Amino acid sequence: MKVHRRLMLKGMLALGAIAAWPRLLLAARPDSAFSANDADKAIADLFGQIPLDSDQVKMKIPDIAENGAVVPVTVSTDLDNVESISIVVVNNPTPLAAVFLLTPRSIPSVAVRIKMGQTSQVRALVSAGGNLYSTSKDVKVTIGGCGG
């Protein structure tokens, strides 16, 4: 699926709106997951289940970060009834970077920029229909220099 930029921007605006109104979603901010120092603990805190690797979770992120302070990542899925999309940077001091809560009627595609302190595996998790699915990729954060 090709998400056009404008369409994606609209999707992002819609997301913002969703995040702004349902107070009950906001009330459940998972503080302990966001402050956990370990990726598995953060995921266990958040979902209480172990994710299944799935090629239905699509993550777009560079192989090498141009700037570790703002690494663009896009996560999308073809799964139905998506409840949330989360992003975890395994080697960050606090690995849980973002949780997006979605309604079944929103387009399950989110884009965000995350901070990465060092080379790390990045995991995208999609909770849908009561199950947890994930994909992951190693992203390199490196000093610059040289090149042919």
Added chain:
Amino acid sequence: MRRRDFLWLLSCASSAGLLPGCMRSIVRGDPYEASPFGNVRLLHFTDCHAQLLPIYFREPNVNIGIAGASGRPPHLVGRHFLEYIGAAAGSSDAHAFTYLDFAAAAEQFGKVGGFAHLKTLIDRQRDEAGEGNSLLLDGGDTWQGSATALWTRGRDMVYACNLLGVDIMTGHWEFTYRDDEVLQNIERFDGEFIAQNVRVTEDALFDGVAAYDEDSGHAFKPYTIREVGGRRVAVIGQAFPYTPIANPRRFIPDWTFGIRDDDMQELVDRVRENEKVDAVIVLSHNGMDVDVKMAGRVSGVDAILGGHTHDGVPHPLIIENAGGKTLVTNAGSNGKFLAVLDLDIGNGKVNDYRYRLLPVFANLLPADSAMQAYIDDVRRPYLDKLQEPLAVAESLLYRRGNFNGTFDQVICDALREVRGADISLSPGFRWGTSVLPGDTITMERVMDQTAMTYPETYVRDMSGAEIKTILESVADNLFHTDPYLQQGGDMVRVGGLNFSCDPTASMNYRIADMTLDDGRTLDAGKKYKVAGWATTGSESPGEPVWEVLAEYLRAKKTIRVDKLNTPVLKNVAGNAGLADYSGALE
């Protein structure tokens, strides 16, 4: 008499006159002669690094391939390479494609490249193909690498490429000028500048920064369709994916890069479906190992014409993928080679191909007079500076190779001596021409090694641990087993520092046994005075490195390199990308 016969006679006459009995007796017949083939001719050169005049360029004796790249082109050097291409030792091909017996062979075969000579060869190839049946593609790294390119901010090369007749180009070092200069140069360029993998950042788009396509975010036209020989050929641009990491981001803050092979696949599919093309070609600056990996993942591409890693590889690699097969080539550097890909296209597809990588021997190709006049004009205002003699080389000076070349060693020695440092660091660039023993090192040759937009030097205190981190990071960019995580440069050059390197190990475990030149062990916690140049973060405060180097050379008067700070190499003895190594092997 046909034009090409005439040219050939002319070149024989000139070579016979200049080098009596030399070139003519060694190169049998016309090395550029070939029978007609196919209906579409694609000419490709890459990484000329702004060398307008003929030069010497020594190929590496260390070009180690790791994991899947071990023992396959381009990671073959010396006799391994000769065996692969079936060339005899001492032949002109042996000289063009390998470092073997370089200085003596360079005396014998003369200089290579030069835009006036390249122009003659290109015109002949295009004449042979016939009007409208050929395209000239430039893989980039064209606007940087010489003094005049730097001083004219790449403009001398843009106009030279217009004279040469370049139809399509992509880029890498082009992006080391400021973004507005890049756009102005593209305006001046008569051909098309294409890149599917360069996008305007989201922030910049919101701020109203111009993009080729605001919806897709493409900063430049991603591809172009040309009618060639009555066939429709799509050419997709792939700029160097790691430009803002390998080079300063500050010059091009609004553009973001990346390999983006998923976008590439989408684009290939879209072009194949909507544009009724007969062939899809990618003009790439990925580097050869990255191109090989991409060719295995993206289907529907007939050929990837590659550059960046400066590998002169005379046969395409044939890579299988889900959709069939893709040719992957790499066409060397410094104007030394012209690639000629002849395609036989019919029934909407490529049926057959012939690939030749022609060495551009300046003595065999008379200079095109219009191009020569242009080059002379460009150089005239700078001649005094360019021709200043600084020292005489007693050793062969060169850069290319995974570790310190002799010219790098001179730069590192100069940085230490002039700036008073314990250790010096110099980037592992793959550009930089060679100087033969006995030849004068002019300011122009110094600029060949150093001419770029962030030449400032620094001296700073670094701990042993920090120095190790730098070495480990660069080694990982060179020897990572996944080509997508390599940046295509060589190892950082060092002065005053010795170490061991295991290219087969993983990040943080490759570098060990670090000692200073006086034998003391490097202490992780202790500070050392380190001099260097070409910082990609913020601008360094010191004078440009060419001034440091020129000062050193003027004082020394003669330059002899007896010791190279090349590492002890572990676990790569027997690697086909390693021969005549100057250091120890364990």
